[in-house]
Amino acid sequence: MSSFETLLEFGRSSAVLSPGTIGVVALIILWTLYVLISNPVTIKFLTSLQKQATQTQVPRIPKIPEAPDALPFVGNLMPLGGRLNENDSTIYSQWPKKLSSDIFQIRLGSERAVVANTFSTIKDLWVGHSNDLIDKPQQHGFAEKLEYDLSGANMTEPIRRCRKAATRALGKPLWPTYYHLLEPSSVYLTRELLSKDDEYMDIYPYLRHIVFDLALSLTYGTVSNGVDDEFTDALVESINQISFFRASTQRLRDYIPILRFLIPDFVSGNLVVAAEKRRQKYLDVIFDALKKRIASGEQLSTPIGQGFQSELYDAILAAYSRNRDKAWEMAFREESVELLVSLYKETLRFWTITPYSLPRTTFKDISYYNTVIPKGTTMIMNAQQANHDTAWYGDDALQFRPTRFMGKTDSLPHLTFGAGSRICPAAALSNRIIYALIARLVLAFKINEPKDPRARKANADMLDFSAEYKSLVALPRRFDVSFSPRDEGWIRTKLL
Ligand code: HEM
Structure with a gap:
């Protein structure tokens, strides 16, 4: 018997979870969800959560490519911090190959950062500016x-x-x-x-x-x-x-x-x-x-x-x-x-x-x-x-x-x-x-x-x-x- 059939059987045989009861419980859950979702506080919370998932201290910088595979909230942090047994620089060196650019932007959680990878770019920025x-x-x-x-x-x-x-x-x-x-x-x-x-x-x-x-x-x-x-x-x-x-x-x-x-x-x-x-x-x-x-x-x-x-x-x-x-x-x-x-x-x-x-x-x-x-x-x-x-x-x-x-x-x-x-x-x-x-x-x-x-x-x-x-x-x-x-x-x- 599949688990779905077991559940139905359980619903059928149980005095507590009769089909009628299941219907009422489902309605209550849906109703609660509706009240929660339409509540301004919940809406504010969810909107802020969604914002937090991608928000950074400065907005995305135009014309500088972004490192691949950024995730909500964490951004590009996951392969960094020695988690792949390589230092951050070695990981940074791998991204430009995919982006064909000496300079790119990444998201470290809520921090937007620019990574410069070549000597001349670094000299331009760190010495020139x-x-x-x-x-x-x-x-x-x-x-x-x-x-x-x-x-x-x-x-x-x-x-x-x-x-x-x-x-x-x-x-x-x-x-x-x-x-x-x-x-x-x-x-x-x-x-x-x-x-x-x-x-x-x-x-x-x-x-x-x-x-x-x-x-x-x-x-x-x-x-x-x-x-x-x-x-x-x-x-x-x-x-x-x-x-x-x-x-x-x-x-x-x-x-x-x-x-x-x-x-x-x-x-x-x-x-x-x-x-x-x-x-x-x-x-x-x-x-x-x-x-x-x-x-x-x-x-x-x-x-x-x-x-x-x-x-x-x-x-x-x-x-x-x-x-x-x-x-x-x-x-x-x-x-x-x-x-x-x-x-x-x-x-x-x-x-x-x-x-x-x-x-x-x-x-x-x-x-x-x-x-x-x-x-x-x-x-x-x-x-x-x-x-x-x-x-x-x-x-x-x-x-x-x-x-x-x-x-x-x-x-x-x-x-x-x-x-x-x-x-x-x-x-x-x-x-x-x-x-x-x-x-x-x-x-x-x-x-x-x-x-x-x-x-x-x-x-x-x-x-x-x-x-x-x-x-x-x-x-x-x-x-x-x-x-x-x-x-x-x-x-x-x-x-x-
Ligand atoms: C081979 C030895 C050393 C290396 C490779 C090294 C490397 C560095 C690097 C990369 C920075 C950051 C520079 C930047 O942001 O552009 C720095 C900053 C600094 N280092 Fe060194 N360092 C060395 C030895 C020392 C020693 C012996 C002292 C003190 C006796 C020292 C004192 C400082 C200070 C105070 C800063 C901060 C400067 C600031 O933020 O304005 N360093 N070092």
């Missing part, structure tokens, strides 16, 4: 939950002052006051590498320690207690937790207002608030220590290949008339080895650790070719795609070529630090630190791939090098390396 792209999208439940967030805030007066202070602190004239901070970290790293005696190791915690100590000194005039320090690990972990949410398309409720209405903050548990509380707890400890030191009158100073390695080693020595000591000493102070400059630029280009940069918001209407991108539109730079753009870099754009930037002085060699008005204020200082660390490592050691089969191999794929697909910043997969001293006696003279 630098001041029009000075604001940042206000991600729900993010910036307002943080004590201070320069990179996620609109360019208001306090933020302008904050950026000015950051640009000053990170600018070239103050670098000499940081050498005494960077030097010990670099010496510490060299000593540790020497003590490993050719054994393979993961160098990441050491490199992280150098940058972290510099940031701590600049902000709190202090340094951490070393690479294995539990406190530092916990603080870094709490900072990473916050980065995990920044501009991430992982949490649907940040983009879909109705989800926030249905699942309030206290049900979903506000993870940003929890992460901020943890970070603040650690920063309070550091800040309290700083206050005590100030109160006690303390003066605070803020202060691939083996062939290529040989070539680089020779280039470094050649720049200093084969004077190793001078080359070591000047590493943080100048960038006179062109091959090394080209190497760090190519490294940052090829492995784009900020694959979709930090989104911006248009500060006013922008005339772009034959259309207008309205004020308030989210602008997403597909830095990963543009950094591999064959139209910009040539047919070998998908290859790692350390000499690519030799003889080139373009002020925007790649987009890993962003571009235009809100470009990373630490770009030049970060470049210098990378330059100096590589110079010293190559001067002191031969860097080898470990022979031990237990050692972790590096993943050098330009997209798959990162273990992180869901958040803004890539997290390179960890790997082991071994370091053979070129001249142990000489290295020891640098550890004094």
Whole structure:
């Protein structure tokens, strides 16, 4: 017997659901529906629901194609946020093939965004309209939950002052006051590498320690207690937790207002608030220590290949008339080895650790070719795609070529630090630190791939090098390396 026949049989045999009763119940349901549907409140609710399904902060932008397969409410969010085990940039790179356009619009829930995919489009918009792209999208439940967030805030007066202070602190004239901070970290790293005696190791915690100590000194005039320090690990972990949410398309409720209405903050548990509380707890400890030191009158100073390695080693020595000591000493102070400059630029280009940069918001209407991108539109730079753009870099754009930037002085060699008005204020200082660390490592050691089969191999794929697909910043997969001293006696003279 089919289920329909069973139902009829049940209706026939049941004393309660006689055909007459079923008729009355159906009439009541229909009548209730009619009353509900014709009620102005219901009509308002349904109209607003229908509007919400496709409404965005700015209307659809004419003459810019829309990414395919947008759904009501979610828009194009579903394949993003690492849900397909690929970062957003890799997904953005797939849509233009279907649309035959370098630029297209998408719907991130109720947020309309424009995605630029090629180097020249990004340069036109981010550099050509630098001041029009000075604001940042206000991600729900993010910036307002943080004590201070320069990179996620609109360019208001306090933020302008904050950026000015950051640009000053990170600018070239103050670098000499940081050498005494960077030097010990670099010496510490060299000593540790020497003590490993050719054994393979993961160098990441050491490199992280150098940058972290510099940031701590600049902000709190202090340094951490070393690479294995539990406190530092916990603080870094709490900072990473916050980065995990920044501009991430992982949490649907940040983009879909109705989800926030249905699942309030206290049900979903506000993870940003929890992460901020943890970070603040650690920063309070550091800040309290700083206050005590100030109160006690303390003066605070803020202060691939083996062939290529040989070539680089020779280039470094050649720049200093084969004077190793001078080359070591000047590493943080100048960038006179062109091959090394080209190497760090190519490294940052090829492995784009900020694959979709930090989104911006248009500060006013922008005339772009034959259309207008309205004020308030989210602008997403597909830095990963543009950094591999064959139209910009040539047919070998998908290859790692350390000499690519030799003889080139373009002020925007790649987009890993962003571009235009809100470009990373630490770009030049970060470049210098990378330059100096590589110079010293190559001067002191031969860097080898470990022979031990237990050692972790590096993943050098330009997209798959990162273990992180869901958040803004890539997290390179960890790997082991071994370091053979070129001249142990000489290295020891640098550890004094
Ligand atoms: C290799 C290292 C780094 C990379 C690849 C990087 C990348 C970026 C990117 C892509 C942006 C957004 C730029 C834009 O919107 O166009 C940014 C902003 C920023 N970065 Fe960096 N960064 C690095 C290191 C640092 C360091 C060491 C500091 C501080 C000591 C720093 C401080 C900032 C600040 C304060 C902003 C916000 C600027 C603003 O919104 O006006 N960055 N960074």
